[in-house]
Amino acid sequence: SKIPVTKVVYWKVCAIDSAFKNSSYSLEQKAERLYYSRIIRLEPSDGIYFSGTGKIIGQAEPGTTSVEVRIKCMADNKFWDSSSWSESTNTWLVQNADTDWEYGCKGISWNFGERYYVESRGINWLGTKGIIGNRVEFIPVYGLSEKYSFCNYPNPFDPNKQTTCIEYLLQKDDNVKLVIFDINGGVVKEWNYSRGNTGGKQGINRFYWDGRNGKGYIIANGVYFCYLKTSSGKYMTKIMVLK
Secondary structure, three states: OOOOOOOOEEEOOOOEOOOOOEOOOOOOEEEOOOOOEEEEEEEOOOOEEEOOOOEEEEEEOOOOOEEEEEEEEOOOOEEEOOOOEEOOOOOOEEEEOOOEEEEEOOOOOOOOOOOEEEEEEEEOOOOOEEEEEEEEEEEEEOOOOOOOOEEEEOOOEOOOOOOEEEEEEEOOOOOEEEEEEOOOOOEEEEEEEOOOOOOOOOEEEEEEEOOEOOOOOEOOOEEEEEEEEEOOEEEEEEEEEOO
16 A cells, blocks of 8 residues: 655565575664655646746645756756756756745746656755655647637547647637638537637636547547637647547
């Protein structure tokens, strides 16, 4: 069974030979509890990240004095070291913390459209480093200064195992039409949202697509196009289905 990281664990060992005869036990040892930190959300949106204004927000165990954060670009296996991307696996960014903490991502040179992950671990007053609490993946997209942001993640996605989140940013309540086309221009599925209701509200809007067409069948592998229409314009993003 799993032992909570907040517990102090006492342990001792013995050797067992090929006849299953055991030796005497060693002296008892003590493993201090591991201080941990977990990422609870990305702002302004989980799953994607806005250049220049995004934040990583987390919570740490009470008693944690600082948190280390590590951001990795999965395409080239490099970590952000606060000024550039490094191949060192020990590239951790220190953030002062009590129980609530945040790391601002201003200045990071994102490779837009690539997948990244962020993880964190807590450190106690003795300098003891805890385990990595969790790992969150995301895709950097456009800045909040843009009129609209429009993407889906994960991309590519396997509809036999997961859904993909289609997400867009509206600067005001608006009527929204979303249509997914195949490469021949055929309509795969369509959604319409009214101004001020779910899907048509100011701010971040998201919904999850299971990779099925209007008849309920899972679509074939390939590239598809998601078309977004509002009163302010038309936008397009690509969706890759890979089973």
